[in-house]
Amino acid sequence: MSASSYINAILESIKIRANEPVFLQAATEVLKSLEPILSAEKKYQEHAILEQLIIPEKIHTFRVIYCDDKGKANVNLGYRVQFSSALGPYKGGLRFHPSVNLDLLKFLGFEQIFKNSLTGLMMGGAKGGSDFDPKGKSEAEIMRFCQAFMLNLSKVIGATTDVPAGDIGVGGREIGYMFGMYKKLTGFYDGTLTGKGLNWGGSLARTEATGYGCVYFTDEMLKKAKQGLEGKVCAVSGSGNVAIYTIEKLYQMGAKPVTISDSNGFVYDKNGIDLELLKEIKEVKRGRVSDYAKARKDAVYTEAKAYKKGTNGVWSVPCDGAFPSATQNELNLEDIKTLYSNGCRFVSEGANMPSTLEAIDFMLSKKDFHFGPAKAANAGGVATSQLEMQQNSSMSQWSFEEVDKKLHKIMKNIFNNSYETAKEFKHAGNLVVGSNIAGFKKVADAMIDHGYI
Numbered sequence: 001m002s003a004s005s006y007i008n009a010i011l012e013s014i015k016i017r018a019n020e021p022v023f024l025q026a027a028t029e030v031l032k033s034l035e036p037i038l039s040a041e042k043k044y045q046e047h048a049i050l051e052q053l054i055i056p057e058k059i060h061t062f063r064v065i066y067c068d069d070k071g072k073a074n075v076n077l078g079y080r081v082q083f084s085s086a087l088g089p090y091k092g093g094l095r096f097h098p099s100v101n102l103d104l105l106k107f108l109g110f111e112q113i114f115k116n117s118l119t120g121l122m123m124g125g126a127k128g129g130s131d132f133d134p135k136g137k138s139e140a141e142i143m144r145f146c147q148a149f150m151l152n153l154s155k156v157i158g159a160t161t162d163v164p165a166g167d168i169g170v171g172g173r174e175i176g177y178m179f180g181m182y183k184k185l186t187g188f189y190d191g192t193l194t195g196k197g198l199n200w201g202g203s204l205a206r207t208e209a210t211g212y213g214c215v216y217f218t219d220e221m222l223k224k225a226k227q228g229l230e231g232k233v234c235a236v237s238g239s240g241n242v243a244i245y246t247i248e249k250l251y252q253m254g255a256k257p258v259t260i261s262d263s264n265g266f267v268y269d270k271n272g273i274d275l276e277l278l279k280e281i282k283e284v285k286r287g288r289v290s291d292y293a294k295a296r297k298d299a300v301y302t303e304a305k306a307y308k309k310g311t312n313g314v315w316s317v318p319c320d321g322a323f324p325s326a327t328q329n330e331l332n333l334e335d336i337k338t339l340y341s342n343g344c345r346f347v348s349e350g351a352n353m354p355s356t357l358e359a360i361d362f363m364l365s366k367k368d369f370h371f372g373p374a375k376a377a378n379a380g381g382v383a384t385s386q387l388e389m390q391q392n393s394s395m396s397q398w399s400f401e402e403v404d405k406k407l408h409k410i411m412k413n414i415f416n417n418s419y420e421t422a423k424e425f426k427h428a429g430n431l432v433v434g435s436n437i438a439g440f441k442k443v444a445d446a447m448i449d450h451g452y453i
């Protein structure tokens, strides 16, 4: 069978098995870009690698019940999707958000396989979480939920089997409550969770890693085109972990980030986002971007309900480059056309799959545009999680500079590997093809070596 027929047959099998549009979108992006390597090397088809890869090794689904402050029972669904252990223990974050379902976690877990492979470190791919909504919950409710979630999750994770981390709705506070419960249930004080607090096993620079890594990657991408970040005006979406540390590193690189957003609206601050104010509002007060606008003269807040239908308002701001750092499918074809006509010439994805397939096609079709896809550009977070695991297993703690230096080197390697692989497969400059093929090859070759298991 030709490579393209093979790919189409696999995508068709996904459609037949279940109605999972988000997973299908992620699989389409990856599989379509593998055509050059599947044409060149028949062994992957002979060993049914794609057939295996699109099915998680294991899916754990469980009921989570916790007591709210009024003494009432609350019930949520919990999941852990253990997608691939070809390259190491399962690794990937936990998301707490009302939109969490199996479709969403399969997309995230699938992406994670190739992203983790690209880092060059030993990690399999997984993702998990719950449809629990942390918004509006008290501190005690968050703690009780995390403990109840861990009661089930602890049965399927471990320092050498599966090591979860944070994601949307899961930051240092939640990791702390989950780690405490894990320790109590199992008696182990080990590196089973990453993103831990600094005085109990966490790694310096882990908090900053995804945002910093995304900017390091962008810097490499622009340098290759004989450009740089210095003086560039940047639009950033989101206002959580990834957005905040993207903004911090952009300033360090001489760029000017001018936007932030959340699900209620976005802020345009033409003078540049005030990083200290943003950290105070988001990390200390756990507030909203509207609070930022109230506290900052000249910052303009636009509510999401005022966005032009079917678009994301944050992308209407003129900029040189954009860093989608909130959530999946937050940048569509119309958004990218607006960005492009306003002068934007690069996008680096801090979030997972923030651009729709049509938006990606548009970016790749422009000769003067540079696109850093998520699985390469935002791999710094998981890479640093693995550095945390290394420190835990040797009972050591490295300095911030040491971890940051390793992160920087990993991001350079990811860029070079993606860039060179794209060139090797005759798609020079196409980092979607380059990163997907480079990530896939390592995983697929390991699967062949391991036999049919």
Ligand code: NDP
Binding pocket: 166, 167, 168, 169, 170, 171, 210, 238, 239, 240, 241, 242, 243, 261, 262, 263, 264, 325, 326, 327, 328, 350, 351, 352, 378, 379, 381, 382
């Ligand atoms: P946080 O929970 O810290 O922040 C998420 C931000 O995105 C919030 O500002 C949130 O606003 C906003 N957001 C979420 N959903 C929507 C939506 N539907 N519309 C508009 N805004 C939304 O998460 P992170 O910063 O950790 O994660 C952001 C993205 O980066 C995710 O795609 C995640 O998978 C990805 N990522 C994260 C890594 C990490 O190390 N943390 C590593 C690699 C990727 P609101 O408060 O209104 O929900």
